[in-house]
Amino acid sequence: MSKKSNNSKTNKNINASLTKCLTECEKGEEVVVLRVNAGRNAKTRLANLGLVPGVKIKKTKNAPFKGPLEIIVKGSSLVIGRGLASKIIVECNGACLT
Amino acid sequence: MSCHSPKNKSKNELNFKDTINIALAGNPNVGKSVIFNQLTGLSQTIGNWPGKTVERMEGRLEFLGYHFNIVDLPGIYSLSTYSLEEIVSREFVISEEVDIIINVIDATNLERNLFFTFQLLELKVPMILAINQMDILRRRNIDLNFKELERIFKLPVLPVVAVHGTGVHQLLEEAIELVAYRRPHHHSRGKRLIESKYQNRPRPHSRRKRSIESKHRGLHYYRVEHVLKRRESKGILKKSFTFPELHQITSFGKEVELKILSLIEKINSYKQIFSSCNYPSRFLAIKLLERDSEVINIFTDNEEGKVIIELSQKYRKELESIHGEDINTIISSEIYSNIKKIIDLVLRTKIKKSRKRRTLADFFDHLTTHSIFGYLILILIMFGIYFFTFSLGDFFAEIIDNIFVIFSDIVYINYGADNNLVKIFWDGGVGGLVGAIGGVLVYVVPFFLIIEILQDSGYLPRAAFLMDRVMHSLGVHGKTIIPMILGFGCNVPACAGCRIMETEREKKISVALTSLVPCAATMTVVLGLVGRYLGFYWVLILFLINFSVIFIVGRILNKTLPGQCTELIMEMHEYRVPNYSVIFKQTWVRTKEFVFKAMPIMLLLGIILEILLIFNALEPINVILSPITVLWLGLPAITGVFLIYGILRKELTLVLLSILASSLNVPLIELLTPIQMIIFSLVSMLYIPCFATVILIAKQTNWKYAIQISLLEITLALFVGGIINFGFLIFTSF
Numbered sequence: 164m165s166k167k168s169n170n171s172k173t174n175k176n177i178n179a180s181l182t183k184c185l186t187e188c189e190k191g192e193e194v195v196v197l198r199v200n201a202g203r204n205a206k207t208r209l210a211n212l213g214l215v216p217g218v219k220i221k222k223t224k225n226a227p228f229k230g231p232l233e234i235i236v237k238g239s240s241l242v243i244g245r246g247l248a249s250k251i252i253v254e255c256n257g258a259c260l261t
Numbered sequence: 262m263s264c265h266s267p268k269n270k271s272k273n274e275l276n277f278k279d280t281i282n283i284a285l286a287g288n289p290n291v292g293k294s295v296i297f298n299q300l301t302g303l304s305q306t307i308g309n310w311p312g313k314t315v316e317r318m319e320g321r322l323e324f325l326g327y328h329f330n331i332v333d334l335p336g337i338y339s340l341s342t343y344s345l346e347e348i349v350s351r352e353f354v355i356s357e358e359v360d361i362i363i364n365v366i367d368a369t370n371l372e373r374n375l376f377f378t379f380q381l382l383e384l385k386v387p388m389i390l391a392i393n394q395m396d397i398l399r400r401r402n403i404d405l406n407f408k409e410l411e412r413i414f415k416l417p418v419l420p421v422v423a424v425h426g427t428g429v430h431q432l433l434e435e436a437i438e439l440v441a442y443r444r445p446h447h448h449s450r451g452k453r454l455i456e457s458k459y460q461n462r463p464r465p466h467s468r469r470k471r472s473i474e475s476k477h478r479g480l481h482y483y484r485v486e487h488v489l490k491r492r493e494s495k496g497i498l499k500k501s502f503t504f505p506e507l508h509q510i511t512s513f514g515k516e517v518e519l520k521i522l523s524l525i526e527k528i529n530s531y532k533q534i535f536s537s538c539n540y541p542s543r544f545l546a547i548k549l550l551e552r553d554s555e556v557i558n559i560f561t562d563n564e565e566g567k568v569i570i571e572l573s574q575k576y577r578k579e580l581e582s583i584h585g586e587d588i589n590t591i592i593s594s595e596i597y598s599n600i601k602k603i604i605d606l607v608l609r610t611k612i613k614k615s616r617k618r619r620t621l622a623d624f625f626d627h628l629t630t631h632s633i634f635g636y637l638i639l640i641l642i643m644f645g646i647y648f649f650t651f652s653l654g655d656f657f658a659e660i661i662d663n664i665f666v667i668f669s670d671i672v673y674i675n676y677g678a679d680n681n682l683v684k685i686f687w688d689g690g691v692g693g694l695v696g697a698i699g700g701v702l703v704y705v706v707p708f709f710l711i712i713e714i715l716q717d718s719g720y721l722p723r724a725a726f727l728m729d730r731v732m733h734s735l736g737v738h739g740k741t742i743i744p745m746i747l748g749f750g751c752n753v754p755a756c757a758g759c760r761i762m763e764t765e766r767e768k769k770i771s772v773a774l775t776s777l778v779p780c781a782a783t784m785t786v787v788l789g790l791v792g793r794y795l796g797f798y799w800v801l802i803l804f805l806i807n808f809s810v811i812f813i814v815g816r817i818l819n820k821t822l823p824g825q826c827t828e829l830i831m832e833m834h835e836y837r838v839p840n841y842s843v844i845f846k847q848t849w850v851r852t853k854e855f856v857f858k859a860m861p862i863m864l865l866l867g868i869i870l871e872i873l874l875i876f877n878a879l880e881p882i883n884v885i886l887s888p889i890t891v892l893w894l895g896l897p898a899i900t901g902v903f904l905i906y907g908i909l910r911k912e913l914t915l916v917l918l919s920i921l922a923s924s925l926n927v928p929l930i931e932l933l934t935p936i937q938m939i940i941f942s943l944v945s946m947l948y949i950p951c952f953a954t955v956i957l958i959a960k961q962t963n964w965k966y967a968i969q970i971s972l973l974e975i976t977l978a979l980f981v982g983g984i985i986n987f988g989f990l991i992f993t994s995f
Contacts, residue, residue, distance in 0.1 A: 198586075199590070201828075203552075203587065203589070204343065204827070205827070205828055205830065206587055206589060206590060207339075207341055207343065207551075207587075207589040207590075207593075208338075208339075208343050208830050209830065210587075210589050210590045210592075210593035210594070211338050211339035211341065211343075211376065211589075211593055212338055212373065212830070212832070213372065213373050213376065213593075213597060215590055215593050215594040215597060216586065216590065216594070217594070218597075224630055224726075226630070226632075226726055226727060226729060226730065227632035227635075227727075228632075228730050228731075229730055230726070230727065230728075230729050230730035230739075231726060231729045231730070231739065231829050233630075233726065233833060236373075237370075237372045237373055237597075238369070238370055238372060238373075239370050239373055239832060239834070240832065240833045240834070241830070241831070241832055241833070242722065242725070242726050242729075242739075242829060242830070242831045242832070242833050243828070243829065243830055244729055244733070244738055244739075244828035244829035244830070245729075245730070246733075246828050247828035247829075247830065
């Protein structure tokens with residue numbers, strides 16, 4: 164990868180790279196998990212299901228009335244309660260803009 | 262320590278049997294139960310794990326001269342202590358009841374399924390990997406390299422298409438080969454059997470023709486290597502990282518692995534002390550690091566164990582500070598990164614860019630989770646369950662009742678209707694049985710059918726998705742809606758369905774809420790009394806009151822039960838066409854269970870009630886209950902007995918009322934005033950779950966809780982009924 168393209172990418176990232184919680188994501192947005200600030204049990208469960216830091220996830224559905232949301236992790240769809248989802252910190256790496 | 266220890270082996274040889282015990286393990290919705298059904302057919306039994314509220318599915322079959330005992334383990338994602346299912350599964354797998362695990366893996370979701378495989382590998386029990394849904398993988402133009410997988414895991418890996426039954430019996434052939442190899446006594450026999458079979462008939466999969474010898478060598482290697490490793494583990498730290506291949510796949514990154522090895526060393530040196538536990542030391546070491554409460558309990562018994570726990574805690578803190586993450590997350594990440602490497606080796610997409618087409622399943626998925634249509638469909642399905650169970654059940658109930666009446670007449674003519682023995686045995690015993698069949702079973706069977714269809718198609722998680730928010734205000738997460746929806750058909754199986762809840766607290770709240778859902782039998786009372794004489798609006802009002810009571814009970818339990826509401830974490834798998842053979846078999850098995858477990862008790866109650874009637878013991882009951890029925894609820898005194906009967910079968914309250922009306926030759930509307938009708942229906946709706954439901958609540962939780970719930974519901978029903986009665990009195994007096 165050339166230096167130039169690398170630069171432009173980082174520039175783009177500065178604009179686009181945002182840390183936010185999963186609940187703030189748009190429907191259809193693809194993000195990378197940064198960390199999960201939940202309790203030990205929930206954290207273990209999520210980790211077992213493949214939701215570990217660094218993994219790419221895609222938010223696919225939002226339940227109405229501030230209900231749970233659905234994400235795609237490693238090819239399987241997972242429903243997560245909103246309270247827990249707000250504790251999952253993700254990073255938007257520019258891919259979501261397209 | 263491990264199940265391969267010489268002590269266990271000699272035990273196996275002593276108890277020489279031609280029985281192979283298999284445990285089917287895997288994630289939920291991977292087709293495990295389909296394979297189980299294909300293998301065992303109708304010979305299944307449902308029971309509970311000893312002392313646990315987890316369901317145990319067991320089946321038998323005979324194949325190539327061997328008896329197979331197959332246990333279908335609950336679908337789980339990991340072997341931690343997240344849910345009771347996980348604890349039960351891992352304790353069972355390492356027990357001596359299991360010879361071989363068949364790990365069922367969904368080919369379309371290899372990554373997450375292999376995570377569980379990795380956990381099972383740590384238990385060091387002989388294993389066969391069954392890769393299911395190969396047809397879908399092929400349709401998606403993805404290639405899976407089985408040879409490579411077998412080489413990596415040193416385990417037999419077999420392709421399976423469970424819905425068509427393809428490859429299912431090959432799993433058993435493989436199991437025989439494995440057992441024949443593992444158990445010297447079986448060796449020649451198993452080989453001979455298999456060979457003779459292949460001489461007559463070519464193997465269905467030519468791929469399997471590959472040298473069995475090499476596979477065995479692999480397994481042998483797996484076992485010997487395991488033993489050697491345990492022997493050498495003392496000095497292993499000094500050696501550099503040259504593990505045999507198998508350990509390369511399950512081993513973690515250097516930091517974690519070093520800590521685990523040092524823990525293994527410690528654990529192995531205390532081997533004698535922990536001879537009671539069957540877990541391999543590596544598994545114990547990993548679980549100690551993960552702060553697994555069950556494993557820690559094993560070690561807390563004595564001083565030396567506590568030293569190990571302290572060491573593990575020290576290691577954990579070190580690791581957590583290095584990685585800046587929770588230990589469970591670290592270990593899971595390590596496993597997933599190992600899996601990623603394997604996936605890259607074995608999976609190959611033939612056509613790189615395959616655009617995903619919108620399928621019918623996607624359309625349904627979109628529709629049923631839509632913010633408007635989703636709820637409409639949910640309501641439609643609730644009504645659908647009710648009408649389906651109701652209309653089909655009624656049809657058969659009428660037939661059965663008519664037959665009983667005909668036979669009753671014959672019995673009365675022959676033996677006299679006043680004969681006490683006839684009363685006890687015919688009216689009580691046979692009548693109770695017919696009542697159980699005609700009043701409950703005919704509703705339960707169509708209902709089981711519809712549950713299985715809903716479950717197999719994958720609709721139920723969508724309902725949980727839609728209702729999660731609402732259920733949270735009751736102290737449980739969305740999954741509770743699943744048994745509650747089922748409750749519209751019949752509370753009895755619905756309460757049994759509450760086992761899907763993960764924690765004890767949620768199970769308790771769920772059964773309580775589910776037992777309050779108006780079932781088909783309750784609906785007959787409400788529709789037959791209030792609906793018929795007062796109009797549909799009153800029915801709606803009664804339902805509104807019913808749902809408010811559900812809400813109140815939920816709030817009360819949420820406040821009183823210790824613990825906190827857990828968040829919903831649930832997999833939502835794709836819609837699929839239900840497998841009819843599975844549906845019918847499951848319906849049959851569940852019906853069988855119901856007949857043998859709940860019916861005898863109902864029969865006994867029928868006889869007792871009849872005896873009470875003969876000795877006129879019910880009249881005092883009316884008198885005793887009259888302060889409640891007459892003074893507080895404003896009902897006629899005779900309704901006291903009806904309400905007692907209603908405990909057995911809810912719709913009996915209405916049936917007895919109409920019998921009384923017809924014997925007095927007055928229409929029902931003159932027997933009860935409109936307000937009495939409303940109160941009577943409402944109390945019938947709420948006052949207690951029917952007896953079969955109480956039994957199931959007790960089975961899911963315990964008897965104390967079942968009685969508590971019954972008392973709570975009686976109190977609430979009387980409270981609401983009384984308020985309406987007095988409210989009406991005050992209202993009319995003005």
